[in-house]
Amino acid sequence: MQSYDDLEQAISSRYPELSRRLQQIAHYALEHPNDMAFEKVATIAERAGVQPSTLIRFAKAFAYSGFSEMQQVFRARLMETTPSYAERLRRVRQQQSPEGSPDQILAHFITAGHHALDHLGQEIDPEAMQRACELLASAETIYIVAQRRSFPVAAYFAYALGHLGLHAHLVDGMGGMAEQQAAAMRTDDALIMVSFHPYAEETQQIARVARDRGVPAMAITDSPLSPICQLGDPVFEVHDGEVQSFRSLTATMTLAISLVVALGQRLDLSLGGAGACAQTRETRDRNA
Amino acid sequence: MQSYDDLEQAISSRYPELSRRLQQIAHYALEHPNDMAFEKVATIAERAGVQPSTLIRFAKAFAYSGFSEMQQVFRARLMETTPSYAERLRRVRQQQSPEGSPDQILAHFITAGHHALDHLGQEIDPEAMQRACELLASAETIYIVAQRRSFPVAAYFAYALGHLGLHAHLVDGMGGMAEQQAAAMRTDDALIMVSFHPYAEETQQIARVARDRGVPAMAITDSPLSPICQLGDPVFEVHDGEVQSFRSLTATMTLAISLVVALGQRLDLSLGGAGACAQTRETRDRNA
DNA sequence: GAGCGAGTGAAACAGACGTTCCGTTATCTT
DNA sequence: AAGATAACGGAACGTCTGTTTCACTCGCTC
Numbered sequence A, B: 001m002q003s004y005d006d007l008e009q010a011i012s013s014r015y016p017e018l019s020r021r022l023q024q025i026a027h028y029a030l031e032h033p034n035d036m037a038f039e040k041v042a043t044i045a046e047r048a049g050v051q052p053s054t055l056i057r058f059a060k061a062f063a064y065s066g067f068s069e070m071q072q073v074f075r076a077r078l079m080e081t082t083p084s085y086a087e088r089l090r091r092v093r094q095q096q097s098p099e100g101s102p103d104q105i106l107a108h109f110i111t112a113g114h115h116a117l118d119h120l121g122q123e124i125d126p127e128a129m130q131r132a133c134e135l136l137a138s139a140e141t142i143y144i145v146a147q148r149r150s151f152p153v154a155a156y157f158a159y160a161l162g163h164l165g166l167h168a169h170l171v172d173g174m175g176g177m178a179e180q181q182a183a184a185m186r187t188d189d190a191l192i193m194v195s196f197h198p199y200a201e202e203t204q205q206i207a208r209v210a211r212d213r214g215v216p217a218m219a220i221t222d223s224p225l226s227p228i229c230q231l232g233d234p235v236f237e238v239h240d241g242e243v244q245s246f247r248s249l250t251a252t253m254t255l256a257i258s259l260v261v262a263l264g265q266r267l268d269l270s271l272g273g274a275g276a277c278a279q280t281r282e283t284r285d286r287n288a
Numbered sequence C: 001g002a003g004c005g006a007g008t009g010a011a012a013c014a015g016a017c018g019t020t021c022c023g024t025t026a027t028c029t030t
Numbered sequence D: 001a002a003g004a005t006a007a008c009g010g011a012a013c014g015t016c017t018g019t020t021t022c023a024c025t026c027g028c029t030c
Helices: A004-017 A020-031 A033-038 A041-048 A052-061 A067-079 A082-094 A102-123 A126-137 A148-163 A178-183 A201-213 A250-271 A274-284 B004-017 B020-031 B033-038 B041-048 B052-061 B067-080 B082-094 B102-123 B126-137 B148-163 B178-183 B201-213 B250-271 B274-284
Strands: A141-146 A167-171 A190-195 A217-221 A235-237 B141-146 B167-171 B190-195 B217-221 B235-237
Touching: A004 A020, A004 A067, A020 A033, A020 A041, A020 A052, A033 A041, A033 A067, A033 B067, A041 A052, A052 A067, A067 B033, A067 B067, A102 A250, A102 B102, A102 B126, A102 B250, A126 A190, A126 A217, A126 A235, A126 A250, A126 B102, A141 A148, A141 A178, A141 A201, A148 A167, A148 A190, A148 A250, A148 B148, A167 A178, A178 A201, A190 A201, A201 A217, A217 A250, A250 B102, A250 B250, B004 B020, B004 B067, B020 B033, B020 B041, B020 B052, B033 B041, B033 B067, B041 B052, B052 B067, B102 B250, B126 B190, B126 B217, B126 B235, B126 B250, B141 B148, B141 B178, B141 B201, B148 B167, B148 B190, B148 B250, B167 B178, B178 B201, B190 B201, B201 B217, B217 B250
Parallel strands: A141 A167, A141 A190, A190 A217, A217 A235, B141 B167, B141 B190, B190 B217, B217 B235
Antiparallel strands: none
């Protein structure tokens, strides 16, 4: 029982057979693992509303020699993955521009990526994701438009949606035919727009075409002031790290894959179980 | 001096004026903050090679009432951002397949992204990044090849390298002309290959052409068993999260942007200061 | 309802801990 | 070179901590 995972599981599973006071401690331990790691027995006992001796009984009930030995497990939990992550976040907060050797630059973007992912989780509206899934699930054909720096995201959408067996059409503007490609959109289709500052004109153009033709459109962008904000619904605002105009697409790509997988699950469910599952597996083998 | 950031900065800045033993402790404290948070005075003293009393002198030198008070700062550091992040990582380790509502799926990929970034930092060889930069810096034209799921990475490379003012050529195989496009490669060019399981045949084909023609080639792939491992140098092995065959490109894209920025910095340096800087800024404004 | 056993609370104990103190050593000044 | 000052090592001290012990209570069984 040296890992916290094991201990946590043991506490959970043996909870019912514990005595009342021991349950009280189990409750407190799982809810305040930080206290368990740092505080003295007396402090924890007081906060949990038990006697210090009961804490030792608790530890012994889980085969530790005493409380101190159990406390080591709670401390190890804080040491395992944490320090490097928190450490690096701290660095980036202080030093904004990446400098030095290539691996220092890599370390910088890794940290910036962590940051972006954290924010992504906090800022995305669950209800908007739900709406986006429904929008895409009911579309006959899905058009995707994104230029320049956003283009890799579009390429990813096109590839992944194709894998779900959906009709996905990448409006790449090849041969200057973007608007002609977009002109084929119908009201039972859907459009995915991705655009970041300074917002390529071509993308806005197609967004307006979609609005005029009544084609439902969702958007991924970087600011509520973005011109495509009024042209899409739902709109996802993503804040990726940016350095010297080079935007890391970490958060954006994560949002993209999440949408695709959520959509895939929704389609599986609506088709119902086994058959759909087989279809997914069949699709899977065509990967590159 | 209640935040770890302040303490760290104070230790760094006052380091020169400290006595020899106190410097010894300063060194140890910054390198082993975990020990400082958890271990007893005697343990830390032994590991740092000083007497316990010296540790108290150290703490008092930074205006703490004693060692214990200073230790609280090191402990607080571990509590601040940690639990949620480590907690989520733990969940993902247990539950591999994402299920549930769209935002739960998003949360899953966010955590997987954190994971992938952590590993990226540990696994990438700094020396290989250095070599890759030199390779790309000295190339006349940079060719990029990647198919299907890897294609978004190639698109990103092509866009970003173009922004550095380099000749970047995306071998997209349009119209089945991939090999003809590749045939233009010369020995003073360079090739970037990106390929993940199951390794598109077209990419391997072009990799062989490059080898036969003596064109230096770097590779990003997902396994040492990948067929392009022997065809490239340096080779970067990246382990992105994968769910139901949908590969999150988080780590790969982070590596890509890092390479590009490191390369950009190298070019700036070799061109020398102001002029190159202005060029970068000029390029910046053309972004989309 | 009496006897039994596990569970619990509170105080006592032994050991460890952080801290202080003082003799010694090193470093810089005059 | 000698003194003065700061730094240091190591032992001693008093406190605090984890643990143990034991008396007591509660809940069950016969």
